[in-house]
Amino acid sequence: MISVTLPDGSTNEYATGITAGEIVIDIEGRKHDCVAAMVNGEQKDFSAILESDCSVTGISGFDDDGIYILRHSAAHLLAQAITSLYPDAKPTIGPPVDRGFYYDFADLNDFGEADLKAVQKKMHELARKNLTVERIECSDTELEDLFASNPYKLEIIKDKLEEGAGTSIYQQGDWYDLCLGPHVHSTAKLMHVRLTSVSSAFWRGDQSNEQLTRIYGIVEPTKESLKSTMSAMEEAKKRDHRKLGKDLQLFHVDEDVGQGLILWTPRGAIVRTCLQNFISEHLTRQGYHQVYTPHIGKLDLYRKSGHFPYYQDSQYPPLVEKDMMAKLANEGCTCGELSNMMIAGDIEGYMLKPMNCPHHIKIYSSQARSYRDLPLRLAEFGTVYRWEQSGEISGMTRVRGFTQDDAHLFVTEDQIAKEVLGCIELVQVIFEALGMDDYRVRVGLRDADSSKYVGASEKWDLAEEACRAAADSLGVNWSEEEGEAAFYGPKIDFVVKDVIGREWQLGTVQVDYNLPERFELEYKGSDGEMHRPVMIHRAPFGSMERFCGVLIEHFAGKFPTWLAPTQIHILTISEKQVDFGRTIHEKLKDAGIRSELDDGDDTIGKKIRMRRKFQPAYMLIIGDDEVSNNTVSIRARNGDQRAGVQFPEFLSELLNEIDTKVAVPSLVPPQNE
RNA sequence: GCCAACGUAGCAUAGCUGGUAGUGCUUCGGAUUUGUAAUCCGACGGUCGGGGGUUCGAGUCCCUCCGUUGGCUCCA
Missing domain, CATH: 3.30.980.10 (Threonyl-trna Synthetase; Chain A, domain 2)
Structure with a gap:
């Protein structure tokens, strides 16, 4: 006989040689939903023969x-x-x-x-x-x-x-x-x-x-x-941002413009602008300086950064000057030859920037820097272009031209930990404000094969430790992944899933020892000697495109009032209320509210049906009652009503909801019946 | 880039084995003046992703290019 510990903690005696499956039947009965057994914490087939004392639990087909x-x-x-x-x-x-x-x-x-x-x-x-x-x-x-x-x-x-x-x-x-x-x-x-x-x-x-x-x-x-x-x-498919983007008229991709090139339509542009303003506020608060840089740069710049020709395949091809192009054409130069000459540096040209770092670096090095200038935090909503493989392009989440909410921090080695932490906090503030709590944090570290990394290993130890500590401070689950570091430094990534379960990297914070080296960046220390700064790249949203795509799905198109392209849609019941409707519409616009008015002669049912698809935060229904009492009837997205609200009261509540960035429009209390 | 599927008006769709495109919504015009997810009538709008081919004849078959979708690969 063997003694078997059952799930409830009790033990039972069974004949030696009994199978795990027989015990599961004994525990769960003949009609059970188990697919295998856990024996001493190990997954086993039902046919597994038990020879000695052990514990047995059934593994339900509903368990992970x-x-x-x-x-x-x-x-x-x-x-x-x-x-x-x-x-x-x-x-x-x-x-x-x-x-x-x-x-x-x-x-x-x-x-x-x-x-x-x-x-x-x-x-x-x-x-x-x-x-x-x-x-x-x-x-x-x-x-x-x-x-x-x-x-x-x-x-x-x-x-x-x-x-x-x-x-x-x-x-x-x-x-x-x-x-x-x-x-x-x-x-x-x-x-x-x-x-x-x-x-x-x-x-x-x-x-x-x-x-x-x-x-x-x-x-x-x-x-x-x-x-x-x-x-x-x-x-899930119904909340796919590609579908909602079309339904809500947020963005458009046109074959004639090109694959993966997003056209932000007016309604989408509102969402993007609101997000950018939101970030900008935080940037100012955290001591960032906003800069602007052009969309192209000379090939030489990217030779120096190492992006050309090394990452040539994932970039749009270089732009060659007109005269040079004509001359080469006359000489019958082939594309291959042209490419070789550009790689060799025989021909100068320009490139659409695949990242903003080199431009920001040039701002850093445009002046002599001292330790007193550091940390120097340069931020830009910088648009970059990358030649993603055609099969990879998808909606707004994987595109060829996108705007990063980018920033580069030039810091001393002592400042790395604190600054990484600051970056992380920014990400967290933003995620929290949007109610995005379903994300995963990945700390990318170097792997055993240290030869492919730049920078001294002691420096890496410090930077990795700083990343771990920063991740720890988040109070969310995070995982270390060896070998996930960039070759130039460790990083922290924020990863979310889309509606069909695909993971997308959004925010990222990366420590970089490489570019300061390549561009020979310096600052004068308090010791009077020249030192090399460390760079931190960070983009809390990743890119506006990807982030908005994820946000559309996160909210299923039902944006919070502060982000909603249409905040208020006014619907009149008959033409008797047109004047009142227009007055209210004007008052809302004056107060900075994104208001729309439907005073046409459709039935109220049809107006609701038609306007609902744009998901305004609220609809205001205006009928005779409202006109005679100077009130509004607020209709929430789910159809719940709050009638007889004095207009000034409504407006002040609305402004407050926008101002405090309430995640779910809540001027109408939920009605259960 | 690779494999597979797909591509009909602004949107959603019908179109069997090939015989020169139907419908709903939107839009516009008219009627109606309406209290919360489809009021009625009428009109406009497509040559069927682009190009080529087979055929007397192609949205329907073939080739090619472009694009979309699901994956693969890639993602500084």
């Missing part, structure tokens, strides 16, 4: 651990279905991921989304067969035999497994896969799967390797949870 197991098993089921329908296809890897699972296949060519249906049908068929999923331990030679026809699996066996250690395979029906597990005990657990998309991937994520076909899917423990997951995905 359980859903991962389901996804992993579903990936196997997918591979089984694919290989039965496409015998030539070779499964490579198929892991669970955050929102579902995928499996990559080699030799599955010309497979498109239209083919998913049949595969999914096959998966359901296999699930319904209730195939037992069996774990089998194999030796190296057995493995090599089993996977002899699949070079990808052989490569994994060779690379990942210790010589002679062997490993497990999982078999369901006549299909098996190399895997550590654990897995569900039967394919019947995988009834609620949906295949979602097809894409490509490279073997081991390396572009120079062969291209594989990747199939994505989702799986849920029950029909109901699958349904709710699917509808949640539908809901």
Whole structure:
């Protein structure tokens, strides 16, 4: 007999050799939602045989651990279905991921989304067969035999497994896969799967390797949870900033202007201006100096900074002077030759700036600096241009031209910690004001291979420590990531997720030892000697484009009153109230409120319907009652009403709400009925 | 850049196996003067992303370019 500790802390005696699954059934009953068992804190298959005293808990398919197991098993089921329908296809890897699972296949060519249906049908068929999923331990030679026809699996066996250690395979029906597990005990657990998309991937994520076909899917423990997951995905799509940007007329991207080049339309420009003003206030308070610099700079500048030609591929091509261009054309110079001459420095030209640092550096070095000038904080809403790959461009979150809320701080080494902290605080103030608490902080440190970094390692230690301390002060979860540092210094990034779960880096604070070196920046210290400053790059929003894109989704287009493109939309009920409506409209505009007036002859229902899509913070309904009492009826976005409010009272409340940047418009108390 | 899918008026959409584009909303004109998510009538608006090809004939088939979407790769 063995003694097993159960989830409630009690112990029970069982016959030696009982399986984990049998104990789970004993604990949870026959009808349970567990997919595997936790034995002594380790995930195990139900079939795991218990030989000695231990603790056992069921892992529910609704838990994070359980859903991962389901996804992993579903990936196997997918591979089984694919290989039965496409015998030539070779499964490579198929892991669970955050929102579902995928499996990559080699030799599955010309497979498109239209083919998913049949595969999914096959998966359901296999699930319904209730195939037992069996774990089998194999030796190296057995493995090599089993996977002899699949070079990808052989490569994994060779690379990942210790010589002679062997490993497990999982078999369901006549299909098996190399895997550590654990897995569900039967394919019947995988009834609620949906295949979602097809894409490509490279073997081991390396572009120079062969291209594989990747199939994505989702799986849920029950029909109901699958349904709710699917509808949640539908809901998320509705708040996609690309859709809302169009509906709310916030921005436009035009083919004729170019991919990834944002045209800020009037309503979007309001949001951006309000945000910029908001940041500017804080910059002034924190002792920043705002500067302006041009959108281009000489090639030489970027040769010095190292951006040209090293990052040539991710920049717009250089602009060459007219006469030179004509001369080269006459000589029949090819593009390749031109490029070589520019790299060699034989031809001068200009570049659209891919970052603002060199320009700011030139402002620093335009004067002799002393330690008394430091820290020098130069800020600019600086527009930069980068040649992002065409397939990467997306809405406002990944674009080719964008405006960073950029700043560069020139500091002494002693000042790094304090200044990094100051930058972080700014990010936090802004996030807090916007109610954005769902973000992740990543501290990027150097990795073991120190040869690729510039700067002395003692300096790095200090800077890394400063970043850690700053992250700590935030009071939110943060993670260190080795190897995530830039080659020139450690950094702190703020990362948020968009509606479809993709992560985007927003704010960033980076310590830089490299550029001061390259540009030979100096300041005179109190000791009378010349010293080299350190630079801190920081952009609390990242870029206005990306940040606004994320904000649109964060608020689902329902911006706080201070940001809303239309703050008040006045709707008259009939033409009897037109004069009163206009008077109020004028008064609001005089008070600096963004007000719009609809005094047309549509029905009030239609006016509400039409104007609602622009999500004004409030609508004011003006009918006979309001006119005769000099009041307004305030309609909130959710339809709640607050009628009979004296206009001056409404205006002062509204101004206060704007002034204090209240995150959710709240002049109308929620009505439950 | 790579793989896959897609691209019809401002927006949302119909258009089967090829025979010269329908609808709703918006907009405009008229009627109506309305109390909270669709009042009625009428009109304007597309040559089907661009170019080329097959065909007697293409939105519908083929090629190519551009763009969009989902991934991959990349992101100083």
